[in-house]
Amino acid sequence: MNILVLIKPVPDPEQEKNIRIDTESGRIVREGVKHVIDPESRNALEAALQLAKQPGREPGFVAALAMAPVQMKDKLTEALAMGADEAYLLSDKAFGGADTYATSYTLAAAVRKIEAEKELQFDLILAGTSSSDGGTSHVAVQTAEWLQRTHISNVCSIQLPDSTAGSSLIRVIKRSEEVMLTFEGEGPAVIGVTRDINKPRLVTAMGIIKARKKPLTIWTIEDLGINPDKAGLAGSPTKPGRLFEPETGRAAEEPWQTPEEAAAGILEIIREAGI
Amino acid sequence: MDYHFTEEQGLLRDAFAQFAKEEIAPHAAAWDAEDHVPMDIVPKLGEMGIMGVFVPEEYGGAGLGHIERCIALEEIARYSAGLAMMVFTHHLGVAAIVDYGTEEQKQKWLPGMCDGSCVCGLAVTEPGGGSDVAGLKTVAVLEDDTWTINGRKCFITNSHCAGVTVVTCRTGEDEKGRPLMSTIAIEAGTEGFKPGREENKLGLRGSYTGELIMDNVKVPAGNTVGAPGKGMPITMKELGEVGRASMAAIELGILRACLEDAVAFAKERVLYGKPISKLQAIQFQIAEIRCDYEASRLMLYNAAAMKDEGTVGAEFSMAKYFISEAAVRSAKRLMEIMGGYGFVNEYPAGRYLRDAAGCIPSCGTSEIQKMIVAGETLKKF
Amino acid sequence: MKAEDINKILILDQGDPVAGQLLAKAYAVFGAETEYVVLKAHKTHNIALRMMEQTVREENPELVLIGATALGEEIAPALGVRFRTGVAAHCVDIKVNDEGRLTFLIPAFGGRVIGEIFVPDAKAGHPAIATVKPGIFQQRISLYDGFDRTDIGSAPSVRIIDVDALAADGSIPEGSKTQGAFRLAEITPRQRAASDIASAELILCGGYGLGNEETWHKLEALADKLNGAAACTRAALDAGWGCMEDTMIGTSGRAVSPEIYVGFGISGAAHHTCGIAGAGRIISINTDKDAEAFAASDYKGVFDAEQVIDALLDQIK
Known part of the structure; x- marks a missing residue:
């Protein structure tokens, strides 16, 4: 089973409270904010490594793919150190400002190029369902649409249930609000995973050494052969406006002196509301 | 650079x-x-x-x-x-x-x-002295390709869990009558070789520190690590370059813990209506810890880089001496910043102080380090 | 796209209240001159996506609104690519700005930041698409039982397209038992919380500041005694105290608008305030006097959550 994983470098979600907007330019201040591989991308990579390298099966290979500024190259190295076999970074000024439509278009072009070069089709493309910065849940679905492949998101389990040699049957469990849906089929497909699908492995010292010998390829817009008006801000049907920190407009009165007074006050408010 | x-x-x-x-x-x-x-x-x-x-x-x-x-x-x-x-x-x-x-x-x-x-161990120190390595009394006698070892080691880390321990033994004398050592590996379970008392330490707890007893332990000559008779330079080199570096790195870790915890506490603790991080006296303490940390960091990683290049001299001695003293003072500063909370066992400040102090006698006390640094400085400058 | 260019709005009804919320919002923003079409499609992905695509082609709306449920989150972006158009995800508001442009407001960085999004080239044939989580818009027009909110003004004219793929008994039609190349093999109901937070008038929400599992269980017991619902934040859920995922509130969780909301030990990262912006009255209890939650609260108490919970349990005896 050969798998491609979409990786997204994002500002460290644990440092969310340090995100600031520059009031003059109205843009997010990214300098000095540490970037990491988005948590759900890590889950996707872990799932890919487990599926492609399952004992008792012919080992497949895992490729990591990201569209990001070139300073994020170390996130691809990290993916290699985790165990991916190859990594691809799409980096070009022309990709800047892309919304999910342009991003997925660009990623799909890269997938086609990798598949053409390797003369194969990936059985699965895995990604996080939703990223911690944008949180749209679009990219996995839209990449699948550009590639005209099946997509399933919110997947909390992926298994290869058939242990007969050469079988590529995949069983996937998708979580929706009221039910768990179990799907079965063979690739190719694009699957968006959730945080609870697995616990991603840590990078080890041996992984870092092995990563040195693995290929990390950087492609520009020219390498992909995409028209500049299909990429980046130019290729984005959504355009951003102003950014602001949300106003909440509530009074924040502080009427109580002790926990007991607070409890009494809360009960009073509840009674008044007639609950 | x-x-x-x-x-x-x-x-x-x-x-x-x-x-x-x-x-x-x-x-x-x-x-x-x-x-x-x-x-x-x-x-x-x-x-x-x-x-x-x-x-x-x-x-x-x-x-x-x-x-x-x-x-x-x-x-x-x-x-x-x-x-x-x-x-x-x-x-x-x-x-x-x-x-x-x-x-x-x-x-x-x-x-x-x-x-x-x-897990591996290295045993040098004896009841008769640690700083005085040349005076050690554990003896190994070679006969028919077998060493017979007798002696006692104390304050040995990993004493109760090491699978293989490299033991520094006195194995002869040179032509001037000065003692010659060899470093000999002894596997756990070898007859006559066993850990003895386990120390109850003030700090660095959660690691075994204890005695090793060698009572007519027989091991093959093939267990000699390095050439026989070269035990002293081997021991000194490893203690000097790997041991001291390690102590410096460990002290650096403790120092960083003091720094991070001091900042976190100062931001949370509210007195006089605002966090104490707004008070100059606390800010000065934090600045001192920070400068100690940054200087320590540079000293350690510079020395480590030199070792990787093969050019290290007394840099690890300087780092170990400086960082261990800096860690002890930073731990004390943390306790001062935390006030009463620094003194209760629910918070780690006390542990940092105990641990930092515990590193000083290991791999050469501060006095030993200063001797080494003075020796190198007087030659070089 | 200017608001005045919007003649027809298509809304997807997946069988839960969000379609009524979307209709109420759309009507409040665009008024009676706009035509409203609702596609009532089965909850299974494959049918809903195909039917939406077909309906968009037939109806040519300028704007498509879809609830951001697990299903909606897959349909909306797919339609975005199929119709070569932009999708605004998880909107917290839809409005017309000073220049008369259709403006979507979406959260980023867990809700810490709100951004404006426009779909400038949207038009019939390439509609702007937006998803909104259930509960973000509190006003609701009940689609099938008559209109129950008179403050909307005169009732909008709504045309409902009922996909005849729906079987009368609610079972899944044969044609929808696939999702692309995958076959639906099994459906199992999920373990859900005892009371649904979406309809609760009183919600007690626990955050990481509860400190431990015991305090979480006390909060659950308290909610039960007060006839309210217990909810949690992402941090509390991840702590493994046994919170149920469908009671998690936040940008990656659910949005609620109870009459009274009491938050215990929640630091108030903005994603949480995005999830409860519609609540009647918000009370926050946290030991950190600088907790962001306080800025978004009507009443605040700088106390230990457990102490207040204990006091409440004590006082209601």
């Missing part, structure tokens, strides 16, 4: 830091309180590549250098200096085998030492 970590070293540090946060931080206080040695974490350290971080890949190690080794120790010690003591002592013995062992010895012992199935 580049004072920044490479991309790879940065990745490694983040990986080790994450491991320490998940596997060590939640348990460190309990390990200290109960003096519990967490042997179950050793295979995980093996998997991470920490146990054999500087061992060549062909023997199962990660094939990295001493900067990476110090990074690992700093990250572990930031949460548990006690566990870091186990790891550094293991590295001491492993280094002796890597630097001086025969091919046969390396093939036999290194793979297990790298994957965490065999």
